[in-house]
Amino acid sequence: MTSITAPGRYERPSAFSFLGYALGLTLILWCLAGAGFSLEKMATAPPRFADFLDRAFPPNTDPKTLQRLGWKMVETLQIAVAGAVIGVILSVPIALLAAQGLVAGTWVNQFVRTLLGFIRAVPDIAWALVFVVAVGLGPFAGMLAIAVDTIGFCGRFFADDMEGTDKGPAESLTATGARKLDVVACATIPAAMPAFISTALFALEKAVRSSTILGLVGAGGIGIELKVGFDLFDYPTAMTVVLMIAVVVIGIEYLSGWARNKVIGEQR
Amino acid sequence: MSDLLEKTAAPARPLDTGGLFPPVSAIDIEAQGVAKSFGATPIFSDVSFRLARAEAVALVGANGTGKSTLLRCLMGLIPTSSGKVTLLGQNASSAKGKALRVLRARIGLVSQKHNLVPRLSVLSNVIHGLLGQRPGPRHWSHTFAPVASREAGMQALEKVGLDGFALRRADRLSGGQSQRVAIARAIVGNPEILIADEPCASLDPAAGEDVMELFFKLAKDKGVTVVFTSHNIAHALQYGDRVIGLADGAIKLDATAASLRPADLRGLYD
Numbered sequence A: 001m002t003s004i005t006a007p008g009r010y011e012r013p014s015a016f017s018f019l020g021y022a023l024g025l026t027l028i029l030w031c032l033a034g035a036g037f038s039l040e041k042m043a044t045a046p047p048r049f050a051d052f053l054d055r056a057f058p059p060n061t062d063p064k065t066l067q068r069l070g071w072k073m074v075e076t077l078q079i080a081v082a083g084a085v086i087g088v089i090l091s092v093p094i095a096l097l098a099a100q101g102l103v104a105g106t107w108v109n110q111f112v113r114t115l116l117g118f119i120r121a122v123p124d125i126a127w128a129l130v131f132v133v134a135v136g137l138g139p140f141a142g143m144l145a146i147a148v149d150t151i152g153f154c155g156r157f158f159a160d161d162m163e164g165t166d167k168g169p170a171e172s173l174t175a176t177g178a179r180k181l182d183v184v185a186c187a188t189i190p191a192a193m194p195a196f197i198s199t200a201l202f203a204l205e206k207a208v209r210s211s212t213i214l215g216l217v218g219a220g221g222i223g224i225e226l227k228v229g230f231d232l233f234d235y236p237t238a239m240t241v242v243l244m245i246a247v248v249v250i251g252i253e254y255l256s257g258w259a260r261n262k263v264i265g266e267q268r
Numbered sequence B: 001m002s003d004l005l006e007k008t009a010a011p012a013r014p015l016d017t018g019g020l021f022p023p024v025s026a027i028d029i030e031a032q033g034v035a036k037s038f039g040a041t042p043i044f045s046d047v048s049f050r051l052a053r054a055e056a057v058a059l060v061g062a063n064g065t066g067k068s069t070l071l072r073c074l075m076g077l078i079p080t081s082s083g084k085v086t087l088l089g090q091n092a093s094s095a096k097g098k099a100l101r102v103l104r105a106r107i108g109l110v111s112q113k114h115n116l117v118p119r120l121s122v123l124s125n126v127i128h129g130l131l132g133q134r135p136g137p138r139h140w141s142h143t144f145a146p147v148a149s150r151e152a153g154m155q156a157l158e159k160v161g162l163d164g165f166a167l168r169r170a171d172r173l174s175g176g177q178s179q180r181v182a183i184a185r186a187i188v189g190n191p192e193i194l195i196a197d198e199p200c201a202s203l204d205p206a207a208g209e210d211v212m213e214l215f216f217k218l219a220k221d222k223g224v225t226v227v228f229t230s231h232n233i234a235h236a237l238q239y240g241d242r243v244i245g246l247a248d249g250a251i252k253l254d255a256t257a258a259s260l261r262p263a264d265l266r267g268l269y270d
Helices: A015-034 A039-056 A063-098 A106-121 A124-135 A139-163 A168-175 A180-211 A223-231 A235-267 B002-008 B067-075 B097-104 B122-130 B147-159 B175-187 B205-222 B233-239 B262-269
Strands: B027-038 B041-052 B056-061 B082-087 B107-110 B193-197 B225-229 B242-247 B250-256
Touching (some): A039 A235, A063 A106, A139 A180, A168 A180, A180 A235, A180 B122, A223 A235, B027 B067, B027 B225, B041 B067, B041 B082, B041 B225, B041 B242, B056 B067, B056 B233, B056 B262, B067 B225, B122 B147, B147 B175, B193 B205, B205 B225, B233 B262, B242 B262
Parallel strands (some): B056 B225, B193 B225
Antiparallel strands (some): B027 B082
């Protein structure tokens, strides 16, 4: 045995730390109050939720309803895929302008990054409202909303991916006298391609999730069926919609995960 | 060592390549009072030398003495803090934009890490060496490249013994094969100057020896001026006609390889 003693388990916080903890706790309580947090409502919610489930089950499996909802789901996927693909394609040149040290100067980089930040700050449902006003009700407004939302997401991450690539190949091509655009096309983009594909697959997953609710504001897709189901208290149909959305979104996530593993596997 | 350094240090003089070297018909590379610092940290200063056409020069020195930085300054990949670099009779220090690209297209670079684009084919990587002379999307991939460029790429691969690997992905090659492809990329445009930054540093001794032999055979066959850095003293003396030693931020040695012994170079690493 030695005479060494272990230090105390707890240290008394400094006055500054204590003030920080107190401020943090106050902030959380303030947010809960602003969000209308109510223990009473929490206590009464489970019976109401059970009542909803009781009225929603069994889901509506009428063949005509399933056929109508199925086509709406197909439209939802069309909106998501078309919007995501257009968004991903447009993101590449925008990301080139946003990435530092590639083809544009610092001021252009900052301007484009700020613009991408603004696009991301506006939720996809708000973009859908804007495009419903601009091009009218229907799936085209939804597709445009998804495309813009995808540009905000992919534009930023594509730029980060390109900035993070190994600079060696680009320097070697620069040394041959190649132009900036040639260097980017031959060295930077191929090096960033696995990250591009991974980001694009995330964008597709996000687009599918978003497209299921765009119908709530009249921008096409299955969301409108969800709204009508709840508005008319047709909970079995609403439950069918919820389950269809869940199956499709989970399926897309699995598909995307498989594709991502294939790409990363090839890279190894 | 210090006696030798003082004896052999060669001040740049007009119309010749240095105090110890005979006058020549053409000077391909000239550095006049070149200095480089990163922020407040000086790397080297007052570096001056002249390299004659078809001369092979080994740039030696300990880690951190600025050999690679000097090579980058020579190619205009990074700006010098002061001084002037003249390449192939043109002022490289002041060249910008297209003028600099045209100048670079006459030079080949081989890097320590090979710097191939991993996901692309070997032939595409080699054809990229022509981008300075033939810019544009047709040279982004061997698939779209004109017949003449594809043939030039295959000839370069044949010279490095890898014409059978044209369609293999670059990241499926061994280290020695990668460096050979990098050499093919450097020579495909028939450069007048070849610059190699520790070309065999990442290779095992046998592969390194093969790469050095091949590199200098190709360079000598074409009468190309070569500047290479190396930590391998034997390589510096075997492959260099001349050795320039950097230490303490300045040139401490500039002599013909034939006049030096390995012990003379070891002092640069003390």
